[in-house]
Amino acid sequence: MSQKFDRIVVVGGGSAGWMTAAVLATGLKGRATVELVEAEDVGIIGVGEATLPGIRNFNQSLGIDEAEFLRATNGSFKLGIRFCDWLEVGQDYFHTFGPLGNLSGSQALWGQHRRVKQDGPLGLQCVPTVMAMKGRFKRPDERSQFNYAYHFDATQYVAFLRRLAMQRGARHTVGHIVDVPRRADGGVAALQLADGRRIEGDLFIDCSGFRSLLLGGALAEPFVDFSHWLPVDAAWACPCERSGEEILPYTVATALEGGWAWRIPLQNRTGHGHVFSSRFIDVERARDQLMARLDGKALAEPRLLRFTTGHRRRFWVHNVVAIGLSSGFLEPLESTSIYLIQDGIGRLMAALLAGRPLSDSDRATFNIGSTRRYERTRDFVIQHYCLTRRRDSELWRHVSTMELPETLAFKLELWRRFGVLHAYDEECADANSWLAIHAGMEHWPDREDPVLAEISRERAQQALQGRRAAIAASVEHMPAHHVLLKQVLS
Ligand SMILES: Cc1cc2nc3c(=O)[nH]c(=O)nc-3n(C[C@H](O)[C@H](O)[C@H](O)COP(=O)(O)OP(=O)(O)OC[C@H]3O[C@@H](n4cnc5c(N)ncnc54)[C@H](O)[C@@H]3O)c2cc1C
Incomplete structure (x- = not known):
């Protein structure tokens, strides 16, 4: 069934709500009204301090100045994550946002690295990893291959986005929703507030957090539970x-x-x-x-x-689209929640900007894409757990022996048997990220790429040592992260 969207109501004023309102108010100016409703007596989750590089594009698309944003949120630069004690106690590795190096592709590099038994972790062949190890930071230039993200105070980010969304025309209504009246076709007609006001709309974006007031509550959309694979709760x-x-x-x-x-x-x-x-x-x-x-x-x-890890079976039902925790949650290991929010907003905007009434096909496209995105992200997070050698507690014995989702089992098998880093569509992490976790968890293919035999060990050794030395020398000249941050903020 087709549907118009002149009046858009965003339910909830956490990161998901204000990120959505800011984008809709900016992108749909003159085409639709955007009103955000939130309760004063229900707090926001207020955590969510680490992000992925996509947050830079998100901020840029809203015209946000980086220095202003970092000042407003007590932010810092993030080159990646250092994982300690995941393979076994006492061992650590980095997952940063950049290629592990290139002799003739990253995969060739790991092969050479193992073949010549190069000292030290493979991360020493990776510019952002060495920067992180040394506590240095410099923004990438046009020739750099790495990327970066931010750490920030989630509550301050919400306040920053609220100001921005309201400057761009979003209306802010404070009120506690006590009922969600329905339309004859099953969709949501309005929000009933505790003080008697009724907020009507054509399209409702449910950003009400774990409560999932509209999608999980009023529309009773079932939850797909991932806690067998991701048991943290x-x-x-x-x-x-x-x-x-x-x-x-x-x-x-x-x-x-x-x-x-x-x-x-x-x-x-x-x-x-x-x-x-x-x-x-x-x-x-x-x-x-x-x-x-x-x-x-x-x-x-x-x-x-x-919390429970998993997601609602569908993300868009009738005239309700869930974004943020109301749609699902994996766990914060790879800082993927804000990324999934951005992804949801991007898909929604694509449908709204298509220039026609919304249809069942828009909903289906959104639901298939979001489900895949959740499953790919789930698999990437499980990869960190299931390759462990730890058996020292019940959690680690469970995750190292549990049956894996077929999509992940297939991927791990391809890597182990053939050294192939297989990518599905809608991946959240690219080949460099998967390789960083395989390398960190010392999970190597059984066979070596025969192409490597064409390069002598001596040449490979020289190339690896040369690259390692060049990276170390270039990082040595970079400023300490806190020094550069001070310059950016001044
Ligand atoms: C432990 C933990 C760590 C995390 N770490 C990270 C991280 O490092 N990186 C990352 O990307 N993400 C992280 N996240 C996820 C991140 O916090 C959320 O994705 C993000 O904050 C979005 O939250 P939200 O806006 O969906 O929900 P919330 O912040 O919970 O907002 C819900 C809103 O709904 C409103 N509301 C609820 N009920 C009603 C009602 N009856 N009437 C009116 N309004 C109502 C509330 O007032 C509030 O404004 C983490 C999450 C957890 C649990």
């Missing part, structure tokens, strides 16, 4: 004072007994959290483990958040 979060001048340009994710801990450096504080599975560790023990890891004075009481 809770997190303790606690910010602490920053110690020392240095601000590391990367997130740290440390595997623990029943989950993993994040460390996210901002200008004014350090974000800490412990994501865990309450099936495998007691909630209070998880809290104690987090508090023991703080590297500064706690700035608040630790906060407990609970």
Whole structure:
């Protein structure tokens, strides 16, 4: 059935709501009204401090100045994630946003690296990894092959986007939704607020967080549960004072007994959290483990958040489109939630800008694309767990022996048997990212690419050593991250 969208109502004022409102108010000016409704007495989730490089395009598409954004959100630059204790306790590796190097492609490089038994991790052949290890940062120029993202204060980002969306014409209505009246065709007619007001609309964007007021609540769309593969279901979060001048340009994710801990450096504080599975560790023990890891004075009481990994079966039903936590959540290991929000907004805008009434085909296209995106992202996150050699607790024994989704099992098999990094459509992570995790988890193919035999060991060794030395020398001249950040902010 076709449908018009003159009046768009966004439900919820967290990151998902204000990111959506900012884009719609900017992109649909003169074509539709955008009104955002949020309750004052229901807080936003307020975590979500680490991002992927796509956030840069998102901000740029809204015309946001980088320095202004970093000032407003206490932001810092992020080159990637350092994973500690994931393969086994005491081992670590980096996943940064850049190719691991190129002799004749990244895959040839790992082959050569193993063949000549080059000392040190493969990351030493990767510019952003060496920058991260040394605490340096420089923005990439036209010739650079790496990318970067940000860490920021999620609450301040929401306030920043709210100002921007309202400057661009979005209306802001504060009120607690108590009922969601329906239309005869099953769609949503309006939002009933506690004070008696009724907000009508043609299209409703559900950004109401884990409550999923419209899609999961009013429309009762079922939930597809991923917790067999991603069993974490809770997190303790606690910010602490920053110690020392240095601000590391990367997130740290440390595997623990029943989950993993994040460390996210901002200008004014350090974000800490412990994501865990309450099936495998007691909630209070998880809290104690987090508090023991703080590297500064706690700035608040630790906060407990609970969730289930997975997504709603459909994302767009009738005239309701869910974006953000109302549509699903994987877990924050690879900072993919804000990325999935951007992806959802992009798909929605493509449908709205097509210049015709919305149809069943728009909904189907959106739902198929979003489902695939969630499944690909799920597989990438599972890759970090299932390749572990850890067997020291129940969680690690579970994830190392569990049956994998077929899509991931096929991918891992292709890599192990043939050294092929297979990519499906709608991937969230490119071949460099998959390779970084394979390399970090020492998960290598059984056979060597025969092409490598054409290059002598000596030549390969020289090439690897030369590249490693050139990268080390170039990084040596780069400023420390906190020094560059200060310059950008001044
Ligand atoms: C532990 C944890 C760590 C995370 N870390 C990261 C990370 O590092 N990187 C990343 O990308 N993402 C991360 N995320 C995810 C990220 O926080 C969210 O994707 C993002 O903040 C979007 O949240 P949201 O806007 O969907 O929901 P929320 O922030 O929960 O907003 C919900 C909104 O709905 C409104 N609302 C609810 N009920 C009503 C009602 N009855 N009437 C009116 N309004 C209502 C609320 O007032 C609020 O404004 C993390 C999530 C968790 C749980």
